[in-house]
Amino acid sequence: MNHALASVTCMDARINPFQQLGISEGEAHIIRNAGGMAKDALRSLIISQRLLGTREIAIYHHTGCGMVTFEGSELKRLVKWANPDNESCAAQVDAMDFLEFTDLEQSVIDDVRFLRESPLLVAGTRITGWIHHLETGEVRTQFFHPTPVLILIACRLFE
Numbered sequence: 001m002n003h004a005l006a007s008v009t010c011m012d013a014r015i016n017p018f019q020q021l022g023i024s025e026g027e028a029h030i031i032r033n034a035g036g037m038a039k040d041a042l043r044s045l046i047i048s049q050r051l052l053g054t055r056e057i058a059i060y061h062h063t064g065c066g067m068v069t070f071e072g073s074e075l076k077r078l079v080k081w082a083n084p085d086n087e088s089c090a091a092q093v094d095a096m097d098f099l100e101f102t103d104l105e106q107s108v109i110d111d112v113r114f115l116r117e118s119p120l121l122v123a124g125t126r127i128t129g130w131i132h133h134l135e136t137g138e139v140r141t142q143f144f145h146p147t148p149v150l151i152l153i154a155c156r157l158f159e
């Protein structure tokens, strides 16, 4: 059992987050949102760490993710089009960042970097990034950030 783990993954219905992690129900906090985006998960990660004691975070993005198929500006236009002349609606949606991305690997690297640089998380948290290949079921690409030397430091801190 690893009660120390929080995982962030996409809400895509094809993903079984427990299978993705190779664990059983009850062994980790699973935070899901569109894309498995770290910025969107930050609120839950702070609660997971400070109130429930998790000390490791794994970020999972996946191949075939819908987050590469749209532009935030288009989505904003759709929302506003459905609520014409509603200034409050327009202001709220304009203030949102839908966090869409074009480069899958870079999106994982950016998210790992974002969390590692966040002063809101517990110092020494082990943060890893992964790409889940939906076609094969494999989770085979792993990203540490920022450098291999720091990986060793991060692992040592975690251990």
Ligand SMILES: [Zn+2]
Residues within 6 Å of the ligand: 010, 011, 012, 034, 035, 036, 062, 064, 065, 066, 067
């Ligand atoms: Zn997705």
